[in-house]
Amino acid sequence: MDYGELIKAAEANLTAKNVLKSYSLGEGSYLREGAETNSVGRFNLQYFERFGFKFRMIDSREASTEVTLFNRTFRTPILSGALSGMIDITDRPLVKVASGVKESGSMMWVGIASSDQVREVFETGVPTVRIVKPYQEIEMMIKELKEAEEGGAIAVGTDIDFFYGAKRGDRVFAPKAMAPKSVKELKRLVAATKLPFILKGVLSAQDAEKAVEVGAGGIVVSNHGGVVIDFAAHPLEVLPEIKAVIGDRIPIFVDSGFRRGSDVMKALALGADAVLVGWLLAMGLAADGSQGVTEMVNIITAELRRIMSVTGCRTVTQIDDKVLVKRSV
Amino acid sequence: MEFAELVQKGKELLSQKPYGLLMDGVETEFDLTHDRRILDRYTFRLQCIDAVEARTECHVLGVDLATPVIMSAVTSPIPAIHENGFMEVALGLKEAGSLMWLGSQTPKNLKEIVKTGVPVAANVRPFADRKKMFQSIEEIQEGGATWIGLQIDSCFGTKIRDRMVVEDCGPLSFKELQEIRNRVTLPLIFKGVLSRIDAVKSMDAGADGIVVSHGAHILDYLPHPLQVMDEIVAAVRGKVVIMVDGNFRRGSDVLKGLAFGASLVGLCRPVLYGLAAGGKDGVTGIVNAITSELKRTMSLVGARDLDSISREVLISD
Numbered sequence: 001m002d003y004g005e006l007i008k009a010a011e012a013n014l015t016a017k018n019v020l021k022s023y024s025l026g027e028g029s030y031l032r033e034g035a036e037t038n039s040v041g042r043f044n045l046q047y048f049e050r051f052g053f054k055f056r057m058i059d060s061r062e063a064s065t066e067v068t069l070f071n072r073t074f075r076t077p078i079l080s081g082a083l084s085g086m087i088d089i090t091d092r093p094l095v096k097v098a099s100g101v102k103e104s105g106s107m108m109w110v111g112i113a114s115s116d117q118v119r120e121v122f123e124t125g126v127p128t129v130r131i132v133k134p135y136q137e138i139e140m141m142i143k144e145l146k147e148a149e150e151g152g153a154i155a156v157g158t159d160i161d162f163f164y165g166a167k168r169g170d171r172v173f174a175p176k177a178m179a180p181k182s183v184k185e186l187k188r189l190v191a192a193t194k195l196p197f198i199l200k201g202v203l204s205a206q207d208a209e210k211a212v213e214v215g216a217g218g219i220v221v222s223n224h225g226g227v228v229i230d231f232a233a234h235p236l237e238v239l240p241e242i243k244a245v246i247g248d249r250i251p252i253f254v255d256s257g258f259r260r261g262s263d264v265m266k267a268l269a270l271g272a273d274a275v276l277v278g279w280l281l282a283m284g285l286a287a288d289g290s291q292g293v294t295e296m297v298n299i300i301t302a303e304l305r306r307i308m309s310v311t312g313c314r315t316v317t318q319i320d321d322k323v324l325v326k327r328s329v
Numbered sequence: 330m331e332f333a334e335l336v337q338k339g340k341e342l343l344s345q346k347p348y349g350l351l352m353d354g355v356e357t358e359f360d361l362t363h364d365r366r367i368l369d370r371y372t373f374r375l376q377c378i379d380a381v382e383a384r385t386e387c388h389v390l391g392v393d394l395a396t397p398v399i400m401s402a403v404t405s406p407i408p409a410i411h412e413n414g415f416m417e418v419a420l421g422l423k424e425a426g427s428l429m430w431l432g433s434q435t436p437k438n439l440k441e442i443v444k445t446g447v448p449v450a451a452n453v454r455p456f457a458d459r460k461k462m463f464q465s466i467e468e469i470q471e472g473g474a475t476w477i478g479l480q481i482d483s484c485f486g487t488k489i490r491d492r493m494v495v496e497d498c499g500p501l502s503f504k505e506l507q508e509i510r511n512r513v514t515l516p517l518i519f520k521g522v523l524s525r526i527d528a529v530k531s532m533d534a535g536a537d538g539i540v541v542s543h544g545a546h547i548l549d550y551l552p553h554p555l556q557v558m559d560e561i562v563a564a565v566r567g568k569v570v571i572m573v574d575g576n577f578r579r580g581s582d583v584l585k586g587l588a589f590g591a592s593l594v595g596l597c598r599p600v601l602y603g604l605a606a607g608g609k610d611g612v613t614g615i616v617n618a619i620t621s622e623l624k625r626t627m628s629l630v631g632a633r634d635l636d637s638i639s640r641e642v643l644i645s646d
């Protein structure tokens with residue numbers, strides 16, 4: 001299947017299960033419902049359109065999309081988002097996504113999940129990052145981090161932006177008691193694990209500086225799909241200032257509304273090392289289970305490879321902002 | 330009622346009756362869409378690490394407020410929306426720890442409004458008949474208002490669509506502003522400042538504060554106040570208190586006004602929606618909801634109180 005066919009198949013299956021509203025990007029859908037006026041839903045996708053690509057055809061050759069992260073090689077910089085839920089799409093969704101991600105040579109990320117679900121994901125053998133919530137009780141976080149470490153995670157982390165839960169429209173959803181984390185508390189979490197510790201939800205140079213200070217092993221630049229605050233910046237708006245702070249010291253991941261290889265290319269050009277995709281994998285899963293997930297990652301990777309090849313970037317590390325033009329939309 | 334319900338119900342009720350064309354703009358009604366476009370230009374830098382729950386209390390020109398979310402100057406539609414409208418608004422704002430700002434048609438029961446304990450600012454129009462203007466100032470001072478607002482921008486009247494609605498005004502000279510300053514014993518705020526030059530003249534004439542505002546029905550194709558805030562703030566910050574209004578609707582909008590350097594942000598329609606939907610409780614509900622949105626947003630951008638909000642929290646296009 002090609003991209004359009006995969007999406008169509010996913011929509012047909014989601015319609016049959018009567019859950020299309022939870023996954024479509026149309027007006028009034030769940031994914032489009034961010035905090036308050038949902039500015040992020042309105043602007044996230046538009047923001048990508050501000051950038052175009054310059055061609056560099058002469059001397060070009062087929063690009064390699066391989067990346068090295070946490071001392072491992074992956075076939076693509078398109079990684080799984082920190083996934084949760086999706087039980088309305090299929091049973092055992094996380095393990096199915098994990099198998100699909102493994103097949104495409106990518107990396108799995110897991111968000112809210114039970115110990116059993118996390119164990120099942122590890123058992124597929126896919127390199128996995130485990131993100132835990134910023135619970136008020138640090139001990140509770142450490143317990144989940146330890147479990148992940150023992151289970152074989154390649155990295156762990158927390159979403160620092162989730163301490164007030166998610167806000168959709170005028171309602172706040174916070175599953176358990178959470179609290180903001182101080183530099184001191186983050187240092188304690190970093191020290192509690194041998195694995196790289198990732199801070200997800202960095203959206204300013206200030207938090208990026210603190211991430212380096214606490215010894216983070218990576219950051220995810222994210223506006224959490226718009227559920228943290230209305231008018232949260234688009235990750236690409238702050239990526240350059242964050243890259244300026246971080247340099248090449250730790251990997252920079254990005255998520256929030258990535259739909260095509262061109263979107264991924266723009267993030268890589270502005271300083272990201274890899275991109276996390278959630279919605280795309282949910283659509284792959286809905287279209288054709290594990291195989292749909294593999295196909296989706298492969299399709300977006302092929303789109304990226306084509307763009308890299310025509311913009312004169314032979315490897316992911318060669319991509320920089322010289323490939324971009326910025327327009328005012 | 331939740332914020333969305335209050336707004337929805339208020340909008341429906343207000344669209345059922347004619348409220349003096351309140352909701353219409355000037356001529357081409359450019360501002361009705363332009364203001365939103367400008368407010369939507371700015372997004373926030375999150376600062377989650379070391380975050381603490383933000384506080385919104387402030388002290389401005391002798392008044393203690395629980396929130397920088399105040400009412401923008403308005404009078405005429407209030408009695409039409411609710412028979413006891415002024416008192417309901419006063420009690421609702423008092424409960425929310427906010428400030429009531431009356432337009433230039435001073436209500437007859439000003440003393441009763443003041444008695445609720447809500448801080449009250451009342452506007453004076455630059456009547457061409459200056460005697461009438463000074464009379465209006467006297468009435469407001471005797472009525473016990475907290476601040477006086479001078480509508481410097483309605484000097485050539487107000488216009489709704491193609492119709493002039495106020496025509497009995499005339500421009501004020503710098504000398505007259507000084508004269509007014511000398512006659513006013515209360516804190517004096519010039520409302521309708523929309524350029525660096527007027528801000529500097531306001532300061533030099535002795536204003537205690539200014540409201541950076543395009544008014545409601547002054548002129549077509551005025552900029553949104555945020556577009557001129559930087560030049561005004563650079564010129565007069567620290568010397569006069571700067572407030573702003575202009576189609577601000579939610580906590581996120583308010584934070585943008587504060588980040589540009591305003592001490593208080595005025596909202597008009599949301600207060601009227603609250604009044605229409607639920608009387609004094611509706612007014613309290615609206616101001617509290619917007620304040621709690623502001624608080625959540627401040628907490629997530631690393632601003633623990635109003636003084637620690639900087640322009641840095643904003644990213645502009």
